[in-house]
Amino acid sequence: MHRNFQKHTPPHKRQVSAYSIPKENIDDNGIGNSKPGIKRNLGEAPNMSSGHMKTGSLECDENIQEITYNTLWKCECKDYYKSLEENVQKYYPKFDYFYTKQPNITPYMRAVLLDWMMEVCAEFTLKRETFYMAVSHLDRFLMEFGGIQKNEFQLIGLSSMYIAAKIEEIFPPKLDDWAKSADEGYSNCAIKAMELFMLRCIHWTVHPPTSFNYINWLMTQWDTFVHFHFSCVIFNNLNDFSKLLPEEKAKQQKLYEKRMILFKEPNQQAYKRYRETLQILDAASLETNNLLPKYNAAGLMYLMISKYFFESNYELLYYNGPEYEPKNIAKMNMYIDENGAQINGIEFNLESSSYVQELYSNFISATLEIYSIDEIYEAVKYFHPIMELEIDYCLPIACKTKSKSNLERHYGEFLTFQTHSSKNLDFISKRLKTNK
Template sequence: MHRNFQKQTPPHKRQVSAYSIPKENLDDKPIAHTKSNIKRTLLEASNTTSMHIKTSSFECDENIQEITYNTIWKCDCNDYYKSLEDKITKYYPNFNYFYTKQPNITPYMRAVLLDWMMEVCAEFTLKRETFYMAVSHLDRFLMESENVKKNEFQLVGLSCMYIAAKIEEVFPPKLDDWVKSADEGFSNSAIKAMELFMLRCIHWTIHPPTAFNYINWLMTQWDTFIHYHFSCVIFNNVKDFIKLLPEDKAKQQKMYEKRMILFKEPNQQAYKRYRETLQILDAASLEVNNILPKYNVAGLMYLMISKYFFESNYELLYYNGPEYEPKNLSKSSMYIDENGAQLNGYEYNLESSSYVQELYSNFIIATLEINTIDEIYESVKYFHPLMELEIDYCLPIVCKTKSKTNLERHYGEFLTFQTHSAKNLEFIAKRVKSNK
């Protein structure tokens, strides 16, 4: 049985809370926690562009009655999170600068500049943290300075990256390389002069907590959380594959990767989830968003985790070992509860999603110290349309400069390299222009 899960209220008697909400209610306040109001769950709504609503592909057993979170797991390394929170007030920008101090700069111009900065960071094989740090420098500079001219805006972005790279990178690009990245439109002396001016404007505060800091840490905690509760089941741990024959090992590994909803483990499915989530976060960085980082990443992670559980038919919640076999869809579209009432597959998926929500709710309480899942509603509402972004799975440029063996040996470092997709700006540009 899954660790620290105890039998409590059966699923058919539970209420589905505010985040299992119909898509048409996303623009309203959270609806009452009543099952009768639900037409389509949030996680299903996020998948309507690519698939129809699915019915459950497995038969209910006693295990589903027992998967209720018992708050035993605790985040054992939240000092890092607390250090981010201690600095967030000092570093978080006020995006009203567009209307108060920067009449020459528009949100769309900012999106174009940040997309170019992201591309430069990817070309230089810089870290994601370098890019996000540069974004923080840019926004805080625009908040403190006044009347930045259009013909200086690219120079500002260039100087932001120059400062961030010197702080974050082991081997930052040379000044001449930065000049070339802007087609030599600015001289060495111009970049250095802007660097000094910017540092004075932002009061030499050059170690900001960023959205990437938060989500990178939260993904690590989620993987630990999932392993803690589910890896005690046979084949939910890669160590269980050691003695298997190669053919059986490959088969079990493939099922494990699909079933275990992880982000940072070195396998293809986890990397796919990581890239999808980070590309959406990258796209969101091009857009002005006043939601605090911890709520931002919590909302995005909720949507992504819900999506991945849905796509896997919630198998992790039901899996009990190698004897477990999902039933044929046509034979398992009906669930009989303990009172003899029939729930069709759609309702059954709603119940499964409520367990995922409960699981995630307790996770963010333990990690981000968010008291209730209602606190991430605005973030969920914001990120929901971004789920339609077309994902680009092209590998980072570092794959062309370093051997596969070396990258696999340092997989954690490999994940930190910035990637760039032209689809981000195209997608966000439509949103920015439509909001004018």
């Protein structure tokens, strides 16, 4: 299988951005842009002094150069993205209301309230979209109506969820249940009255595009993007497993799940990626930034995809069939590229990460119409330290109320349930205190 890729400068002469491998220190320079250069066959790993890696016999007409110029893959549901973009300016709040409208409310108080709202949504087995919609209602109300008192703040959060659930959920909780979630601190009449007042203040605009809308859609598109470009290789497609014996099938399935960097496919590795990415987004929602949702989604996805490729030793880029044998790059002493240059393991990782950066650059140009990866620099810089968050993989509350077979049959719905982790607030609280 041959995947020719248009390289830039040789890896031993190229400077690679700090974003190429997550967990590095970030400076104030933008993400490096690529320049055209020599070609390289990604179907073959760089030569080692001990010999050459075997290549598979399966040929694939598509190559990485075609990915680079987006001549093949077409983004699905582009109308959905355009509908989000058409409304984002109308809905997206300016987070300077703490200093202009709400002298009694602090960013920390907002973080505590949103963490409680997230926990309530998780307990009621509500959708993630319901939580993010409620956050939008709350922020836009605080931006429009000033002078909120501390004793009113929880009622506003409660009413925000009440409004969002009636819009988004098929079976929203009853009003009595909402009152109980706040330990009966507010009467049903108080919740209804605040609901009406909030709706008037936000001008009855109740269908906001949220960061979750963007990243959820972007994950779906990324999965189709990866399948389109890489499933032509044997065992990069689940259909190839149908005739395998059970033991070999289980082995190949495990390798496939690790190698294929996917988010929404029903397997454990993809689910872990999905949950990790969404928990970071959940934690970030507890604090404020004025970046538009598409940049937040693009920046977070860039960091997560770079991280997962790095953790898998970029195997998807080099795998070309069952004859391929994964190598532990860190233990290799030296590589020789086609120009005769010696490349050590670290340089090889940096070289591979630049391929991922180009791959992702093409992806966001086709989906989010972001044509320079430098445009997501601020979002990447924002999310990078949040990647230190400890991830909680506990299953949604829905797993206790719904049968396993039902959840498996409706896996897409299973992914939509809001989850909650107490680690989010602890982590963000430290950031808020540090940034004072």
